[in-house]
Amino acid sequence: MPAPARPFQPAQRLRHKSEFDRVYRDSRRSTDACFAILTRNSGGSIPRLGLSIAARTIGNAVRRNRIKRLIRESFRQHQHELPAVDIVVNARSGARDADNATIVRSLEKHWRTVIKQCAPPQ
Template sequence: MPAPTRRFQPAQRLRHKSEFDRVYRDSRRSTDACFAILTRNSGGSIPRLGLSIAARIIGNAVRRNRIKRLVRESFRQHQHELPAVDIVVNARSGARDADNAVIVRSLEKHWRTVVKQCAP
């Protein structure tokens, strides 16, 4: 049997302001020095990801894009474990100078928290 796909599909992205606002308005939170993760049950069948990586917090485009790539890749690898929730990842100042390993460990901790908080 073929392995389940682990692609990051366009349907797995939060795109519209109204989708982000819904998560901000009614969400569960998980925070540390690098990220604030907000989750809300979506009622859909797959987890969806939205990124909020502010220039005033992280800095230039190179730093922001590196963090976005790491978050997307971590989400892609863990999506099969996550419940059907909408997730917004806000970068915090600790992520600015953190190396890749610290960011990946932080995200793995957050994904485990999401699974615990949103388990059916």
């Protein structure tokens, strides 16, 4: 049986500076050596993702683009589990030389933390 389609659509992206600023101003944080994840309840119906991958921290475009691809793919695979929050992912220096498996494990840990932190009260 084929896996269900989980596209990463344009509506699931943070695009404007004001959207990023809102998350930076009022957010919950989860950090490790590779990433700092900031989340804020969006009031919408879907989770949205914003990326902040600094050249100064990560290095050249090849490294930055690899990390962005891994983040987007991990988000796409976990989006059905995530609450309706705005998420900003900041890459930290540990991500620069980390292999793909380490990055994926780090992101999975962060997604679990986001689910716990932002779950609706029961």
